[in-house]
Amino acid sequence: MMAVPARFQYRLMRDVMVAAGVLYCSLLLEAAAGFPLNIRYSFLSELGAKDQPTSPYARAMDLGSGVLLVLAAILGRPAARMHRDVSGLLISAAVLGIGTMSDALSPMDCAPSLSQACHDAEESGQTGAALVLHEVTSTMAGLGSVAMGIFAVLVLRRLGWGGLLAKAIAVLAAGVAITQAWLGVETGVEVLTGNDLHPPGILQRISVLLVCLLMATLLPGLRQAFIR
Incomplete structure (x- = not known):
């Protein structure tokens, strides 16, 4: 019996991760909506604020991406038993997924970059528990993405740096x-x-774009870590 996912399971996990990367890329929604936010002063999470017309779409994308990331981590459990770096990579993806899902379920009440009253309330600490919870879940997602990047490099170091895709993944x-x-x-x-x-x-938009590209290329580039 194989201790790692069968080829079909790997392909399913790969496709799930790619889909998660597409849904995570809220830059696509921002562009489709005609860039309603000031890209220098706003966070992309403001697209999901309750007072924004993009809120249902942004939250649905985050929720879908989070669910798919957790699903990918579950599908990869057999490979995780083989190597600690792969286990760390999948746990990190799950943490990112849980944080992203939680972001969708705990949106901000308003967009600070578009409303002076909302900005002032945020600065004075009067925005209540909703913003605090959103900041906590965003921090969780951020930590998950940092850990995912680190573990991806560790997996590549073990497998070798050969191939253009492997080098691209290392850079991402x-x-x-x-x-x-x-x-x-x-x-x-x-x-x-x-x-x-x-x-x-x-900076945030560059970082989100890098995360999306990493999700889309990670499984194709690390195929050896999941199939023997």
Whole structure:
């Protein structure tokens, strides 16, 4: 009996992960909606704020992406038993998925970049439990994506760096870990100090794009880790 997923199971897991990457890419929704947010000063999660017309679509995309990430992690359990780095990669994907699902289920009440009243309420700490919960779930998703990038590099180091796709995945994984960590540090410092350091929009959008591309290429590039 094989201790790793059969080829059909691998293909299903690969397709599920690719679909998760497409749904996670809320940049597509932002473009389709005609860029309703200021891309320099806003977070993409504001597309899902309750007062925005894009909210149902953004939340549905996040929910679908999160469910598919968790499903991919479940499908990969046989391979996870073989190597700790693969186990860490799949657990990280599940954490990212749970955080993303939770984001969809706990949206912000309003978009701070579009409403001065909402921004002022956020700055003064008067936005209530909804924003706090959203920040917690977003942090969980961010940590999951950083860990996923790190474990992807560890898997590649064990398998070897051969092939253009493997090298591309290594670059994407490093980019995800760096940009997500950078964004998390900046956001944390701003929360602690109460000072706006740099507009987060461009950095976050670059990071989200890298995460989407990593999800879409991860399983094809790490095929050897899942099929023997």
